[in-house]
Amino acid sequence: AQKITQTQPGMFVQEKEAVTLDCTYDTSDPSYGLFWYKQPSSGEMIFLIYQGSYDQQNATEGRYSLNFQKARKSANLVISASQLGDSAMYFCAMRFTGNQFYFGTGTSLTVIP
């Protein structure tokens, strides 16, 4: 069975500092995609970054980078130079060959000025 785990229900970070949000997964499927989404209080899910299971390099998108450790089955999101607007819920998700998305329980990030 596929499973996504986010162990940090809430995180705080000082503005301009970097923060790492943890995500581990469990699957026997060799082919999958890993995603991170941001959900502000408005409710809309915003795509941040994607990593394919066969990608050799860690994905980066601006201030977002994905620390992909396949052997450890972890896909942590690193946000550099945090901004007040980064305060939101962050969800880790996986997509498998069957085309289903599985989401973690989310981490609430609060950026402190």
Add this chain to the structure above:
Amino acid sequence: KAGVTQTPRYLIKTRGQQVTLSCSPISGHRSVSWYQQTPGQGLQFLFEYFSETQRNKGNFPGRFSGRQFSNSRSEMNVSTLELGDSALYLCASSLAGGINSYEQYFGPGTRLTVT
């Protein structure tokens, strides 16, 4: 390019009633997925439609159904509403879906309250 739109944004229904939610994907996108988000269960996949066919389905009872029209717009229907159906229902669209497809864009959601 316009984003994913969902109507209505808010809905209040009574237990036992039925409800239909609508989702218009980004122009050119053929895959539409639906998700239910609740504080207790988190985000759960309901189903995905591609070219008017249901391609994938999550573990929800048959009271939850959907369809997709030829213009890729999708509707989701919940019959015999229960209190536990109160949730934020999110729709997401993508060009074609698939394992390497990351261009899935979400709408603002429909917040359903069942009383």
